Amino acid sequence: MTPETTGGPAPADPLEPWPQTVRWQRVSSxxxxxxxxxxxxxxxxxxxxxxxxxxxxxxxxxxxxxxxxxxxxxxxxxxxxxxVHAWGYAERDDDLLVRHGLLVRRLSIVPYSRMQFVDVTAGPLERAFDLATVQLHTAAAASDARVPGLPPAEAARLRDRLTALGEDRAEGL
Missing domain, CATH: 1.20.5 (Single alpha-helices involved in coiled-coils or other helix-helix interfaces)
Structure with missing residues (x-):
């Protein structure tokens, strides 16, 4: 029996790492x-x-x-x-999704409860174009993620939201 005949959802394509069930936010062009x-x-x-x-x-x-x-x-x-057009992020209830890559697509899923701290950085070129990068740090360096090309106000909002959600989720552990 296939999912179509049982009325269930079709299985996700393992070669398509960008879930279509989330609302992706794009970085600035x-x-x-x-x-x-x-x-x-x-x-x-x-x-x-x-x-x-x-x-x-x-x-x-x-x-x-x-x-x-x-x-x-x-x-x-x-x-x-x-x-740059491949970069995106999506905020969900329990985690943050970050996607990027052309030839090798990468989808990072960072649970809010695993975040240790969040950095917002902006080098000279980024500042000249009014952009910032949000860097998420977890205990495992391999699960760190970054979202470049955000307007500073959005970067600050994302930092504050991720920090608050991380603190809330960590209290439950």
Whole structure:
């Protein structure tokens, strides 16, 4: 007998890690600009090094390296845009779900009762775009999760809510 014939719900697809029964919150698309600027800084350093090597030695491998950097940079720009759109989080009654990833999809489920503390950080680039990152810490480092690209007000609200729910759930242990 299949679930369809018994009237029960169809089983979840194990290859589809994003549960459709929750309301996913997306991160800000301004995170794309933050990540692109970080990429540009790294690529600029690499290009300057390769260009100087090519100028002083004249060896064709430096030119090939520049071409590869350009090709890989274009590929990385596309993946950054898609990766930012893959980030999401959902608040449920007992836990927080955080999803991200393109090739390897990752779904982190962090029970409120397991949270030890919650960080809100914002580096210089994030502050320039009015963004912050919420980092959740648990006893097991592998179960830590982060939600980047949130407006500071949403990051503070999420931090306060997670902290309050964590304290409430921990009292019951």
């Amino acid at each position: 301004d995170l794309i600009w933050v990540e692109l600027i970080r990429l540009a800084i790294g690529v600029a350093v690499l290009v300057v090094g390769l260009a100087l090597g090519w100028a002083f030695s004249g060896h064709w491998l430096f030119g090939l390296g520049l071409g590869l950097v350009a090709l890989l940079t274009g590929w990385r720009v596309v993946t950054i845009v898609r990766a």
